[in-house]
Each structure stands twice: as C-alpha cells, then as structure tokens.
Amino acid sequence: MIIPMIDIMLFLLVFFMVSSIFMVQSNTIQVNLPAASQAKRDTRPNIVPVAVAADGTLQYKQETIGLHDLPAKVKESLLTDAETVFVLRGDKKTPYENVVSVLDVLKRSGTRHVSIATERKE
Numbered sequence: 001m002i003i004p005m006i007d008i009m010l011f012l013l014v015f016f017m018v019s020s021i022f023m024v025q026s027n028t029i030q031v032n033l034p035a036a037s038q039a040k041r042d043t044r045p046n047i048v049p050v051a052v053a054a055d056g057t058l059q060y061k062q063e064t065i066g067l068h069d070l071p072a073k074v075k076e077s078l079l080t081d082a083e084t085v086f087v088l089r090g091d092k093k094t095p096y097e098n099v100v101s102v103l104d105v106l107k108r109s110g111t112r113h114v115s116i117a118t119e120r121k122e
Contacts, residue, residue: 046081054093074109085113
C-alpha cells in the first residue's frame, strides 16, 4: 500500500520541478536568444531572470525597470538568498554594450552566480 503512494509523491515532485523551470522562462519578456552548442538548463532553486530586449528594455523578474534601478533589486534578492542565480537573457539583436552594462551592474551589486541564457544549437 505504501509503494503506490511513494510513486505518486515522486511523480508530483518531478511534475512541480519541471513546471517551475518553465515558469521562469514564461515570466520574462520575449527575447530571441543566441544559440550555443553547449547550452544547458540551470535547475538551481532560486533563479532570477534578467532580460534585455532588442530595443534595450530591461526586465527584472516580471517588472520593467531602468538600469539605475537594477542594483537595489539585485541587493534585495541577495539579502533573501546569497546564492541566488541571476540568468541574463539578452536578445541576439540587442547591442552588446547593453548586455555588458547589465552584467557589470550585476557583478558590482555583489552577485556570485550569473548565467547567460542561450538556445541550444542543433
């Protein structure tokens, strides 16, 4: 009687893990990511998406902000969890300078874990 219950619990665990990964991607603005052959999905528990659109618009989680507002938001997230992973999603048509500016602000704000999102090249 306990074996089927364990199976159900494992199924629910996997279901919520997979659905939470897709929720991170759907909560950001739509960007066309560059492709990389070695791209892999980050599955750490506290992931914060930071997106830079083709027009230079910056989005932190689901909120559109200016570059000058980013340090306060980052520090607030780091106070909650110092091991927060920031995933930088830069549109492939975004000027490189915009992405580097965001990366610079993330590093100056004290982040230890920054990932750059890409699409898997087939």
